[in-house]
Amino acid sequence: MGWQARWLVIEDTRAEEGFLLFGREDLEIFHSVSTHGSLDQSVVANTHRRSVFPSAARAEIETATSGLFHVGLLRPACGQ
Template identity: 55%
Template sequence: MPAYRTARTHRPVADYDLRFDEHPVVRCPDCHWAQALHEHLHEGPYGLLYWHADHPDEAVDHLTALPDRLAVPRYIEWWASGHWLAIKDRRSEGPGRLLGTDELEIFQSVRADNTLERAVFANTQRRSVFPSTARTNIEDAAEGLFRTGLLRPAPGLRQSINS
């Protein structure tokens, strides 16, 4: 990253006119950081905006294509709560949320090997569906997690389009 990027002031904004999957977007016009604002998880944009201004080197454009290899960011706390994913985004003041079994399978798969393959297999077995159907469900759920900053590209790997 060029030195002028880190020396520049980042002025992130909430853009309620720009929507991604019906969620408003938070973004930084000074760099490439952007993500959808999950209103129930983040409880408003301010925590995310302050976090980005304090951590500009961790900027990811979450509105691009889902990467092939994923990671759980350091600012995310998560655990299994029965068959649900309990999650808290420490960048904001939100109380945390319970998400579904698909999301739990995704986090467990990403933790294991940075891919969605284990989640696809688990979803196929749990729902007794064809692997192609399970893959579509898992990729859709992972895309939602990625868009809201709950997943990010795996470190050291280029972001590429998932085919």
């Protein structure tokens, strides 16, 4: 684990590259979902951090969430 520019780098033996890069949006998503059970807090954090409209922040968070879902790092809660 370490940092590369603004990315958190974590070794992943499942991936061909051998590592995963997590940006600020990814970390906001993990925190929001694990603490609050939704993406709402990550949208608020992204809105304030980037000084953008909530709709733009939500679109960016949803794109990052989709990427995390497709690589198997984020799954919906049971029953959803």
